Amino acid sequence: MPAKVKAALLGASGYTGADLLRLGVLHPGLDFVALTANTHAGKPMSSVFPHLSSAKLPDLVTNEAVEWTDVDVVFCGLPHGASQKIIVEILEASPKTRIIDMSADYRLRDVETYAKWYGAPHVSPEWQKKAAYGLTEHNRDAIRTAPIIACPGCYPTAVLLALLPLVGAGAISTEDMIIDAKSGITGAGRGLKQNTLFAEAGESLSPYSIGSHRHGPEIEQEIGKAAGAEVVVNFTPHLIPMSRGELITAHVRLGSARNAAELRDILAAAYADEPFIRIAGRSEMPATGHVRGSNHALINVFDDRIPGRAIVVGAIDNLVKGSAGQAIQNFNVAFGFAETTALEALPLFP
Amino acid sequence: MPAKVKAALLGASGYTGADLLRLGVLHPGLDFVALTANTHAGKPMSSVFPHLSSAKLPDLVTNEAVEWTDVDVVFCGLPHGASQKIIVEILEASPKTRIIDMSADYRLRDVETYAKWYGAPHVSPEWQKKAAYGLTEHNRDAIRTAPIIACPGCYPTAVLLALLPLVGAGAISTEDMIIDAKSGITGAGRGLKQNTLFAEAGESLSPYSIGSHRHGPEIEQEIGKAAGAEVVVNFTPHLIPMSRGELITAHVRLGSARNAAELRDILAAAYADEPFIRIAGRSEMPATGHVRGSNHALINVFDDRIPGRAIVVGAIDNLVKGSAGQAIQNFNVAFGFAETTALEALPLFP
Amino acid sequence: MPAKVKAALLGASGYTGADLLRLGVLHPGLDFVALTANTHAGKPMSSVFPHLSSAKLPDLVTNEAVEWTDVDVVFCGLPHGASQKIIVEILEASPKTRIIDMSADYRLRDVETYAKWYGAPHVSPEWQKKAAYGLTEHNRDAIRTAPIIACPGCYPTAVLLALLPLVGAGAISTEDMIIDAKSGITGAGRGLKQNTLFAEAGESLSPYSIGSHRHGPEIEQEIGKAAGAEVVVNFTPHLIPMSRGELITAHVRLGSARNAAELRDILAAAYADEPFIRIAGRSEMPATGHVRGSNHALINVFDDRIPGRAIVVGAIDNLVKGSAGQAIQNFNVAFGFAETTALEALPLFP
Amino acid sequence: MPAKVKAALLGASGYTGADLLRLGVLHPGLDFVALTANTHAGKPMSSVFPHLSSAKLPDLVTNEAVEWTDVDVVFCGLPHGASQKIIVEILEASPKTRIIDMSADYRLRDVETYAKWYGAPHVSPEWQKKAAYGLTEHNRDAIRTAPIIACPGCYPTAVLLALLPLVGAGAISTEDMIIDAKSGITGAGRGLKQNTLFAEAGESLSPYSIGSHRHGPEIEQEIGKAAGAEVVVNFTPHLIPMSRGELITAHVRLGSARNAAELRDILAAAYADEPFIRIAGRSEMPATGHVRGSNHALINVFDDRIPGRAIVVGAIDNLVKGSAGQAIQNFNVAFGFAETTALEALPLFP
Structure with a gap:
């Protein structure tokens, strides 16, 4: 050590x-x-x-x-x-x-x-x-040596973990990507704002920053890099009455893949050796409660009833895999520790 | 009276x-x-x-x-x-x-x-x-006399109020409609199920019934009727840790309209005299908390960064406008009462 | 009218x-x-x-x-x-x-x-x-004519409705009154404070202002007036992760009454003609959810296992009966309207 | 090892x-x-x-x-x-x-x-x-060798950690102990019950099992043992709209101690070497959110405005220190492991 x-x-x-x-x-x-x-x-x-x-x-x-x-x-x-x-x-x-x-x-x-x-x-x-982009599972070599590791935003982490292997394989199209995202309220930080008061955010639900959220161009940068082309995505975040957790529902067009099962197989292969990424059981619905407090990401893919489309769902804890946990994971890579060090804790459910 | x-x-x-x-x-x-x-x-x-x-x-x-x-x-x-x-x-x-x-x-x-x-x-x-389909604002004539008034499902109510005028005007396309929907937990009823326990549903978020929710074909029927064509939609519901409220985020392609502003104008004109439908201020984000307990529906439209698309957002209380309130509204129509009778209460916020 | x-x-x-x-x-x-x-x-x-x-x-x-x-x-x-x-x-x-x-x-x-x-x-x-103290059910005569009606604090409303008839009858002692109180977060107002952020107050519970809450002396004033003596009470409020609702659990010593049943009878008689006060069924636990959004108060009394003591429980919506609703009730009294005018709405449950 | x-x-x-x-x-x-x-x-x-x-x-x-x-x-x-x-x-x-x-x-x-x-x-x-009663901090010798370790109930854990040192020292009286307790909803287990549905328990608050909760006699047994006398306590639990966490507010009479500060000193001395017990800062309000997911207990004492009384507050996570965590702590004692093994995780806040 x-x-x-x-x-x-x-x-x-x-x-x-x-x-x-x-x-x-x-x-x-x-x-x-x-x-x-x-x-x-x-x-x-x-x-x-x-x-x-x-x-x-x-x-x-x-x-x-x-x-x-x-x-x-x-x-x-x-x-x-x-x-x-x-x-x-x-x-x-x-x-x-x-x-x-x-x-x-x-x-x-x-x-x-x-x-x-x-x-x-x-x-x-x-x-x-x-600077190296700090999406650990996809950029370890650069992370190992870069002077600055730029940890991804919480939403980009969830989106890119779910989509990068599919885009990279050409299995989905980069046209017409609809990323409907949902985040708990810690995503807005600890600053004092009216819309994050308990009485305002509790028992309510709304979108925010439609078309103007800064994680949009970050997602486009990395999707575009994997695709080798400029990409524009629909990124529509919503504020959810819970403290932690982030779920992205990506409504995508199929590329070379024919259905959700093939997309799952690609993800399963890509992440087979990853300690923090789990492809959910075939009909299992990813839930943020199942990753709360942990560095885990949970991904699944479902067929869309519209032919030629699929639905990719990803769940993380925005403060852990979406921020502090991934920072420690990057630290482990950069300083030669086992990657799971200090990140072993299982999710806190309920 | x-x-x-x-x-x-x-x-x-x-x-x-x-x-x-x-x-x-x-x-x-x-x-x-x-x-x-x-x-x-x-x-x-x-x-x-x-x-x-x-x-x-x-x-x-x-x-x-x-x-x-x-x-x-x-x-x-x-x-x-x-x-x-x-x-x-x-x-x-x-x-x-x-x-x-x-x-x-x-x-x-x-x-x-x-x-x-x-x-x-x-x-x-x-x-x-x-039977008459009981989406009051769009079917009053039939409701007035039908022996059976079939009140719409909660999700179809939110979706159709937001989209029917746009589909009817040809302002949006019926291709590629992505309806990402979110509901509070009363939507699952009062029956005893593990996934609606406080400890399971609280502080968590997940999709459910992807591609298999029964409100999908109901939405398709009515959108199809307005469009005069068969329609298949992506309808993806999510369970949200709150008791009441439903929000739909419809990611649609433009038809004859050029942007969100034109879509807002169509909706504003269609609902100008409706007591329960409000088109939100231009940058106002519809929130379920702003309709809680009331028969109100709140709708807005936003430009998508992907050219040729827009995002239509609608919020209702699933138990009121999405069920019991609309039932009373239909009763008022059917029995000759002023349509707002017993539905005057303003939303309970917070 | x-x-x-x-x-x-x-x-x-x-x-x-x-x-x-x-x-x-x-x-x-x-x-x-x-x-x-x-x-x-x-x-x-x-x-x-x-x-x-x-x-x-x-x-x-x-x-x-x-x-x-x-x-x-x-x-x-x-x-x-x-x-x-x-x-x-x-x-x-x-x-x-x-x-x-x-x-x-x-x-x-x-x-x-x-x-x-x-x-x-x-x-x-x-x-x-x-000024008249605006606890409507107990001070109508003064409210009818006073230039200023001082509506009670939310906690005093819940406490006094539950205890005044018992104190007035000598049925309970004013010695050793332990009032353990719990309030939703709207009680802290709409101002921006760290402890009322969703992420701080949600999924947590704590007491606050122990021994220093300003509703303490207000309760003492009115209890003392009813008892004809100076009174000091233990008033211990707690912040609860919900927006609306207030519950007081008063742990009191019996005076002339022998048990909870007798206390219930006194309350039932005192409030028999009151439209907003309900004495709960014998084993019914008052819940704030059962009065939410309404001007109702719900009260019950339980035997304590410690001989000579009882437990009086009261629930209100802090913003309605605890503030705005009682203000309108007082307005109705002061201006000659039927007392329930504009306050007829039933509680919003769930 | x-x-x-x-x-x-x-x-x-x-x-x-x-x-x-x-x-x-x-x-x-x-x-x-x-x-x-x-x-x-x-x-x-x-x-x-x-x-x-x-x-x-x-x-x-x-x-x-x-x-x-x-x-x-x-x-x-x-x-x-x-x-x-x-x-x-x-x-x-x-x-x-x-x-x-x-x-x-x-x-x-x-x-x-x-x-x-x-x-x-x-x-x-x-x-x-x-069987040995498994309140670890107070019964290590018996736990080390007993064939059966009976882990305490969640409420008794919170109550006894807060009160046993005070009772044992004669610093508080065992007369007239009012224990007003509040628990998150996991305390009711994972079984299907109407009152633990999200829509029933959310945004609401109520007492339950007043005078009949089985943790009452358990508390009395252990308080009585420490006092060397039979004790009857008022134990009044409430159901709180959160998943985890338990807070007890014990309204007690002073014995030999003169005020809250002396009680704090006794607790601080009793738990000085305990890794899991923290006496909060003098004016710090114990919050269940500050122990969530951990084996920690957080205790504080406040002066009551009624002379001769004090208020002792304790917070734990009901599933950890109140059950599974304490079970592992007892395992560590019984099998010779360092007592904090597998219990090192800090609380998950927010």
Whole structure:
């Protein structure tokens, strides 16, 4: 086993940061030496997240208080924009430090696409080029060595795990992809917004950001890369009255495959050796409750009654496989640990 | 105002029956003279539904105990199969009695389609022909006089209100209709099933009955009728951790319309005088919480990033506009009451 | 029927204000001529509460924009502190205008108690003396004529309806009253607070404000008044993962009564003619779901296994009987309408 | 580390059984060789609990199919009544096999109390005498060697952890103990009951089994033992709309202690070295969300405004510390493993 890796977590007061700690403190090779949250600097983690009280963790500090050269890996849970700035600073101050970024800043290859969707030019297009897209199962080689690992968005994780092997095989078409997505409310973060209040979000259901969600171009980038062509998808997310969990229902046209069974076979073969991906039983309906709290992804394919189409369904926990869990999985790949280290926990059901 | 209409409610121990009473007991022209629930016969309604305790209601009896000739209207909340049998009996015993059926038995025009999807031949195809499809806003003339009013399924109500004017105008295509639907758990009824337990359904989300839900052919029948052609749709329902509410996200191809704005205009014109249908503000996301407990439907249309497509979203309360409320609305039409009678209540939010 | 009463609602952007409108717009004798919400002035109500879109309502204005002499009644849904100031202004500008205050400002008789619990001296102790405590069932005479009707807090409403007849009869002791209370999350209002986010409050349960909740002294005041003695109670509220509903479990010592059955009899007699209060069946467990959305209160009494004690349970909807519904009930009393006007709706279950 | 212990789990299709497997499969010293569920015999666990699919587990069999002499430890998750019968059979067939019973059958020392509360005489009062009460933190010596470890009920676990040190020290009185308890819905098991349907239990709150819950005498037995006297308590449970979690609010009279701070000090001292028990920060409100999925218990004490009383609050996850987690903790004690083995996971929040 490698020696303990010294880690900093930036943005430890958000849900993603908290879930990274929940999992990471049990990692035998990780040592969290700095946790930052600028508005809470000086406080113990237990005051921000009481459920982490039993873990031995350093108190929160500002980003400025961290000595980057003391840190082997930085997990970045800051918002986009802020992330790219500090990541450049870190890499300049301490070139050997590796970055596992859970923000959106290094996901998009194309600087114009980034500028258009995120409303400002990227501050470090050169670093953006060196970042590896952190969809672990599909990009291990790059992840192993990249200075920056750009962990995918939660929705792209669910979508790409379900669709990439099918697109890559030409088994489905990239025309007319309808991705109807549903997420629990932690997807909107811990910030104070009226629409994430219990009384507003509870016992209700609605779509949001139709046609304007930033995970759309990210999905298109990776689907397009696998297809070798430009792709435009319909990505329609909905807010669901539950805390965790994300389900994507991709309504797709068949390509070379003839039916759902063939698509299942392709997925089963692609993920046969993957510890975290499970192709559900033939008639089993993927449920987010069956992956809650775990790094698992659950996928299935169903025939559409419209000839020539199929329905691909994927379920993940948005905070784990969709963020913090995948970050740790990428850490394991990058630092030579067994990939399941600290991610062994089974889903919490019910 | 017409004199009081004597009503029987069959199947008063289910959620649909209860909601019909919740609304109906405040109707100035309705007098519930018989409530049936064979397994609870002899009990007061308050023992089956304590929230109705303050209403003066007759005790539950068996179906057999009702004297049909004393009854002007029968609201039928029995399961399919059982409904068609008793409805034939009622109409033979008391030809002037009118039936408002909330079951599925008289919705499908085609006896072969019925037999295929419901697993048994229909017992009274001749009555099936005389039934009016009870989607109030689109079938008032037939509803006014038909002996049987077959109230639509909850999903078809949401789908057809959103799509019929668009299909009828040729504004959208009937090819490639992807209807991704989401329902609260009352949609599964009050029967005891493992998947509707709080601990199973709570904090989770999954599709169900993909390609096999019986509301699929019902939607196809009515869309097909409006289009004057056979139609096959993708209808993919999901179970959502909330009690009431239904949202449909219809991913459609444009026909003669060029964009979402034109579709909104068509819907706005079609429903301009309808008291229960609201076209949401341009960027307003329909939410089931905004119609909860009411007979309202809320519809909006959004541009798809895929050229030539649009996204139509509709929200209803599945137990009200999707069942008991629409039944009362049909009763009002059939018996000459103002259509909003007993349906004036605004949504309960939060 | 009296002529239409012209009403203003102050603080229309909160849950209490919204629920007052939900009910009030169906009142045949109420005409809302002004709605205020200072931070939303100029907007239509539908933008603040889309579920009210179908109601014809004036746009929101500032408090300053209302001409008080044009208004017969003011429903005040502002926070405490702000309420007392504007109420004095209104009464000075338009002495005939009557105030139905849903804030806490005129509930406490004792100015020192007010100052201690609310952190500032009352600005108008003289008006405070003239206010009637608006627990309708127990104070109709004063409500009929008072210039200010101070609607009780939600918890005091539930507690006092359950206990006042028992205290008044000496049937229970005022020593050692343990009031363990549970409320849905709307009780905390629509303001943005971390602990009322869906992800924080959902799937969790905790007490709050133990020993420091401002409804404690309000309960003590009214219990003490009924008992003719100073009383100190244990009032321990808990936050429950649901939007609406409040349940109080009062663990009390018997006084002159010998058991729960005798206490039930006293309550049944006290409320025999009350349209909104129901004493549950002998073994029926009051559930907030059975009063949701209605002005009902549901009460029951159970024997304690500890000799000499009993357990009194009461359930209300905190936004209706606990606030907006009781405000309308008080309006009906004050302006001579039948007391159930606009409050006839049965509970929304499920 | 000891060699792998061969384990059977009886009643693997319930929530308690599932949670025992969720945790137990990660235990380096446990090998599940038999899982029983009579109505599901022959099926793989994944068909009963899909979230456990990734674990390598034997298929379900009947109880009769297990060869007890091959098994070192039996975890029993059967209902009471059934448990005592099969446990006697096992111990007769294989005297060296140890039993960790999660049912209620071996918790009560007094056979008459058992017969009265459970409706039938105990079949093996002699074994009942040899069973150790499995409240780990308070009974390690007996647990280490007893043939049967009777894991406490979920409510007694929460209550006794919070109160035993205080009773034992005489710091609180055993007179007039009011234990107002709240549980998530998994507490009612996976059986099909109307009141645990999502639509019935969601968005609602009610007490249940007032004065008749079987955990009452269990609490009294252990409090009485610590006090050296017979005790009768008020135990009033409530059903809360969440899946997991249990909170007890004990309203108690002070004994020798003068205030909450002294009670906190006693608890802090008693549990100073306990890995799973945390005394919350002085004003921190214990929340079930902060222990969800973990074996943690969270306790705090507050002053009551009634002089001479205090309020003790405890939170656990009813399926973990309240059942399966404590069973594994007892296994660790009984078989010489480090007590936290397989129980290291931090709470899943949100």
